[in-house]
Amino acid sequence: MKLKVFRYDGESGESRYDSFEIESGPGMTVLSALFKIQEELDDSLAFRYSCRGAVCGSCGMLINKVPRLACRTQVEGLLRGEGQVKLRPFPGMEETVDWDPEREVLVEPLPNLAKIKDLIVDMDKFFEFYRAVEPTFKPASEAPEKERLMDQEAVSELEKCTNCVLCASCVGACPISGKTEREGKEERGGEGETKEFLGPAALAKLYRFHIDPREVEDDSRLMLANDKRGWWGCEFNANCKAVCPKSVPPILGIGKARREIQKLGKEPE
Amino acid sequence: MGGEETESGYPIHIHDVIIIGAGLTGLRAAIETVDAGLDTAVISKVHPLRSHSVAAQGGINAALGNARAGDSWEDHAFDTVKGSDYLADQDAVELMCKNAPGAVIELEHFGTVFSRLQDGRIAQRPFGGGMFPRTCYAADRTGHNILHTLYEQLIGRELEQSKGSEVSGASEESKGSKESKGSEESKSGGKITFYEEFFVTSLVKTGISSGEKGPEQGERCVGCTCINLADRTLHGFSCRALLLATGGFGRLFTRSTNALINTGDGASLALRAGVSLKDMEFVQFHPTTLYGTNILITEGARGEGGYLLNNKNERFMKDYAPKSMELAPRDIVARSIQQEVDEGRGFDDKYVLLDLRHLGKDKIMERLPGIRLISMDFAGVDPIEEPIPVQPGQHYSMGGIAVGNDLETELPGLYAAGECSCVSVHGANRLGGNSLLETVVFGKLAGQAISKSLSFSSAGEGVRSGDKKAVLEKLSEEDERVKALLARDSGVKMAGLRDELKKLMFEYFGVFREGKKMEEGLEKLLELKSRYTEVYIENKSAVFNQALIYALELRGLFDIAEAVARGAIARKESRGSHARTDYPDRDDENFLSHTIYRLEGPGAERKIEGKPERKPEEKVGKPEEKPVLEYQPVRLGKFPVKERVY
Numbered sequence A: 001m002k003l004k005v006f007r008y009d010g011e012s013g014e015s016r017y018d019s020f021e022i023e024s025g026p027g028m029t030v031l032s033a034l035f036k037i038q039e040e041l042d043d044s045l046a047f048r049y050s051c052r053g054a055v056c057g058s059c060g061m062l063i064n065k066v067p068r069l070a071c072r073t074q075v076e077g078l079l080r081g082e083g084q085v086k087l088r089p090f091p092g093m094e095e096t097v098d099w100d101p102e103r104e105v106l107v108e109p110l111p112n113l114a115k116i117k118d119l120i121v122d123m124d125k126f127f128e129f130y131r132a133v134e135p136t137f138k139p140a141s142e143a144p145e146k147e148r149l150m151d152q153e154a155v156s157e158l159e160k161c162t163n164c165v166l167c168a169s170c171v172g173a174c175p176i177s178g179k180t181e182r183e184g185k186e187e188r189g190g191e192g193e194t195k196e197f198l199g200p201a202a203l204a205k206l207y208r209f210h211i212d213p214r215e216v217e218d219d220s221r222l223m224l225a226n227d228k229r230g231w232w233g234c235e236f237n238a239n240c241k242a243v244c245p246k247s248v249p250p251i252l253g254i255g256k257a258r259r260e261i262q263k264l265g266k267e268p269e
Numbered sequence B: 001m002g003g004e005e006t007e008s009g010y011p012i013h014i015h016d017v018i019i020i021g022a023g024l025t026g027l028r029a030a031i032e033t034v035d036a037g038l039d040t041a042v043i044s045k046v047h048p049l050r051s052h053s054v055a056a057q058g059g060i061n062a063a064l065g066n067a068r069a070g071d072s073w074e075d076h077a078f079d080t081v082k083g084s085d086y087l088a089d090q091d092a093v094e095l096m097c098k099n100a101p102g103a104v105i106e107l108e109h110f111g112t113v114f115s116r117l118q119d120g121r122i123a124q125r126p127f128g129g130g131m132f133p134r135t136c137y138a139a140d141r142t143g144h145n146i147l148h149t150l151y152e153q154l155i156g157r158e159l160e161q162s163k164g165s166e167v168s169g170a171s172e173e174s175k176g177s178k179e180s181k182g183s184e185e186s187k188s189g190g191k192i193t194f195y196e197e198f199f200v201t202s203l204v205k206t207g208i209s210s211g212e213k214g215p216e217q218g219e220r221c222v223g224c225t226c227i228n229l230a231d232r233t234l235h236g237f238s239c240r241a242l243l244l245a246t247g248g249f250g251r252l253f254t255r256s257t258n259a260l261i262n263t264g265d266g267a268s269l270a271l272r273a274g275v276s277l278k279d280m281e282f283v284q285f286h287p288t289t290l291y292g293t294n295i296l297i298t299e300g301a302r303g304e305g306g307y308l309l310n311n312k313n314e315r316f317m318k319d320y321a322p323k324s325m326e327l328a329p330r331d332i333v334a335r336s337i338q339q340e341v342d343e344g345r346g347f348d349d350k351y352v353l354l355d356l357r358h359l360g361k362d363k364i365m366e367r368l369p370g371i372r373l374i375s376m377d378f379a380g381v382d383p384i385e386e387p388i389p390v391q392p393g394q395h396y397s398m399g400g401i402a403v404g405n406d407l408e409t410e411l412p413g414l415y416a417a418g419e420c421s422c423v424s425v426h427g428a429n430r431l432g433g434n435s436l437l438e439t440v441v442f443g444k445l446a447g448q449a450i451s452k453s454l455s456f457s458s459a460g461e462g463v464r465s466g467d468k469k470a471v472l473e474k475l476s477e478e479d480e481r482v483k484a485l486l487a488r489d490s491g492v493k494m495a496g497l498r499d500e501l502k503k504l505m506f507e508y509f510g511v512f513r514e515g516k517k518m519e520e521g522l523e524k525l526l527e528l529k530s531r532y533t534e535v536y537i538e539n540k541s542a543v544f545n546q547a548l549i550y551a552l553e554l555r556g557l558f559d560i561a562e563a564v565a566r567g568a569i570a571r572k573e574s575r576g577s578h579a580r581t582d583y584p585d586r587d588d589e590n591f592l593s594h595t596i597y598r599l600e601g602p603g604a605e606r607k608i609e610g611k612p613e614r615k616p617e618e619k620v621g622k623p624e625e626k627p628v629l630e631y632q633p634v635r636l637g638k639f640p641v642k643e644r645v646y
Helices: A030-041 A075-079 A124-132 A152-162 A169-173 A200-210 A239-243 A250-264 B024-035 B073-083 B090-110 B142-168 B265-272 B330-342 B361-367 B369-379 B434-453 B465-487 B494-508 B515-534 B546-570
Strands: A002-009 A014-021 A060-063 A066-069 A104-108 A115-117 B012-014 B017-020 B039-044 B179-181 B191-196 B198-206 B220-228 B234-238 B241-244 B283-290 B307-309 B352-355 B388-397 B400-402 B414-416 B593-600 B626-633
Touching: A002 A030, A002 A115, A030 A075, A030 A104, A030 B494, A060 A169, A066 A169, A066 A239, A075 A104, A124 A200, A124 B142, A152 A200, A169 A200, A169 A239, A200 A250, A239 A250, B012 B465, B017 B024, B017 B220, B017 B265, B024 B039, B024 B142, B024 B191, B024 B434, B039 B198, B073 B090, B090 B142, B090 B434, B142 B191, B142 B434, B198 B234, B198 B265, B198 B465, B198 B546, B220 B241, B220 B465, B220 B546, B234 B465, B241 B265, B241 B434, B265 B400, B265 B414, B265 B546, B265 B593, B283 B330, B283 B369, B307 B330, B330 B352, B330 B388, B361 B369, B369 B388, B414 B434, B465 B546, B494 B515, B494 B546, B515 B546, B546 B593, B546 B626
Parallel strands: A002 A104, B012 B234, B017 B039, B017 B241, B039 B191, B241 B414
Antiparallel strands: A002 A014, A060 A066, A060 A104, B179 B191, B198 B220, B220 B234, B283 B388, B307 B352, B352 B388, B593 B626
C-alpha cells in the first residue's frame, strides 16, 4: 500500500504530495507508518507524536479527509473502507489530490489551523481559544478540610467533557472554525482578540466548568461565550461529535448552554 | 527586565527558576514557585499536555480510608517499604505517605474530577501490594485528569498575570518561537512562562574558578541550553535554581508502555554535569501491557477483579502468590507471566490472557472504559466479549538522579523530582498508584525547597556576569556539537543504531538477568556506543528537524544504558525488579544499599573555565570519563527488614 502524505515547507511556502510505498501488516497504525517512513525512507518528514495510545492528543491529522488521531487509526481498516464518517462539508473535504482509497491512505495536516511543516500545524490559536474560556476551576466556596462531595452521576456527566484530549480534531472538522470576520464583532473590548469562533473544544471545556456542581451556580460561565464567537456561532453541523476520538459531544453542551441562556432571556441581539 | 538578550547571536532567557519537563512533577512544582512569587519558566520538548503523565491510568495512593475505614499513612508506608523489597529510604517513604491524603485533597480542590463513592467521597480501589483499597482514581484516566487540572491551574495564574500587565502596557510577543509568555512584569510577584517544543541539550554550571564573588562558593547549576524545535535556534537559559522533572527512560527498551518521548533526557543531563545517578538497575516491567503495542493495561483491571490465565485456562498466580493472586506487586506478577510464557504455558510463546468478562459490561463501562477502548483500538478485542492478550513490558524507572529528601542534587542549584529522580521512595520495586503520588508530593516539595533557597526574586539583576559567560560558552560548545552532527553525510544510521540498542537492553537486561549474559550485553552495548560518533542524519532542515532531536536523545540513551548495565552486573543478588537467575536470593548483608553511578575524570565536564582541549563531539562515545560505582546505605526505620511474601 501507499501512504500519500502532504508535504509543506513553511520557509518557501511550497507544498506537494509524496507517495511512500509501505508494507502494511495487522495492527499498523497511521502513526507507525509515518515512523516507518521517517526511519527508513525520509527522515525529514515532520509530524507530532507522544503517547501513541490515543491519550495525549498530539497526532490529530486529516486522514482520508477525516480528522483523526494517527495513533489509533489502523491502516488496514482504512484500506478495507472501515470507519467511514459522514461529515457535513468543511474545508478539509475539498478535493486536493487524487487518491485511491483501496490502495492508498491520504494523510494531511488538520484544516483550519495554520500549517508549519508537513503534518505539523500551529496550535497557538487553538490554545488561545482555550485560554479565552478561562479554563480554571473556580470553586463556589472556601476549600473544606476534606474533598468536596460529588455524586457519581455528576462525575459521569462531567467526564463526557473532561475526556477531551485537546487534539483539535473537532476544530479541524468544524465548518465554522477558521472562518474569519463574522458579524457582530464590534463589541468586546479593544484587546485585539480574534473574532473567530472559539470552536468545539474550547466550548466543551467551558461547558464542563459551567456544569461542575462545585462551582457557583450562576450564569457567569455561560456569559463568557454569550456571542457569535461562542455558543451562538455554532450551526450544529455535528462534525465535532462525529470525529471526536474520545466521544466528547461539544454540540450537546452548546445546545444546552443556549437553552439555558434563552430561559434567562439573556441571548444576544 | 526578565527578557532576552541577543548579543553574540544567541537569545538568552533569564528566570529565577527553570523547570525542565511539564508533566505532573514539573507543573506541580511550577504552581509552588509561581505562588511563592518567583519568575518561573517551564521548558518541555512537547506541549505540557502531551507529557507522559497524561497516560497514567489506574490512580493515586492515599490513605484516605474512604473505601474502607482504618487505613493509615503508616500502613501505606509499610506496604511501600515492603513493596520496595526494603530498598526504599524509610524517612522518604514516610514523607510521601504522610503527605498523600493532603496531596489528593488538594488536587480535588484544584478541580480534578475524581470518581466517587455512593456518599460522594473520592472512590478508592485496591492495587497490587496494598493492604487497603487506597488508590484514588478518575475512572482509568487518572493521569489525564490530574495533568489537565494542573495545567489549568497554571493557565489561570498566567491569565491573571496578563490581566495585571495590561495596565502597564502591552507585551510584545516574538513571532516564530513557540514560547507563550505570561507577562513581562507582574505586580503580584510570581510569573509563569512556557517554552514549548524546546529540547534541552545541556546544563550549565559555574565553578570556583569563575572567580565571581557571591554567596555561593564552589560549583553551581546556573542554567541550560536548548534547541527550539520550531526553527532549530539555540537558546540559553540563566537561572538561580533548576529542577529536572523529565520523567523516565522507558524508550531504552523495545517493549515499553512509555510514551515515545520518554528517553530519560534528565538523567543524562545530570550525569554529564557530574551528578550521580542512583539505583539505575531497578527497572520496572509492568505485568500487563497489551500484546503488540505494549500499551499499558492498568493494574486497576486486576484491582477491579480481573484474572490472569495461561493456555491451560488456569489462574496461574496461585502458584506464585497464593494469597495475593493477581494483586501481588508488579515485579512478582511480571516474572510469573514471563515464566509461564517461557515454560510453554503462554499463547504463541508470547503472551497470557487478562480476563475481565466476569466483571460484566456495566462495571467495565464505568470503571475501565479507557481499557476497553485501548483493547478494541489496538488489539481488536472487546474485553466484554474476549480476554485481553498481555505480556510484561518496561514501565517505570525506579532509579534516577540521586537526590535527598529536599530534592536537591549534590550540585547546588540543581534539583530533580518525579520519575527522573531517585529519592528513594520506590526502592527495588514501585507499587502501583505510588508514582502519581510521588509526582505531586515531591513536585510540591521541590517547589518549596527552591522557593526557600531563593527567598527573594531578582530576575535579571540576579544573574552574575560569570553565569552569563558560562551560558554563552556552553552555547557555542553545543552549537559546535549540533553543527558537527549535521555536517556528517555518511556513517551509521540513527534509527538502526537506536533499534539495536533497545533490543539489546530488553534481551540482556530485561525481566530476568544473568551475570555472564549481562557481561556479554555490556560488551555489545559499548560496541554500539562507540558507533554513536559516526551517527548521521539526512535531514538538514531547520524547521522541526525531528531526526536531529532523535540523534541527540540517543546520546542520552547510551549514557543511561551503561548506568543500567553496570549497576545490574555489579548487584549480585535478586531484589524487587532486579531478578538474577544466577543469584536468585536477596543478599542484605552485601546489597542492602543504593547503587551510586557517576562519571569521573577529564570528560566529566568538571571544568567550566577555559576551552576544552578536545572538540566536544570527540568526547562522545569514547569517553575518557570513567564510570564509577559506589554504594550508599539504605536509611532504615521502623519497619524491620524481612522476607517478602505475598
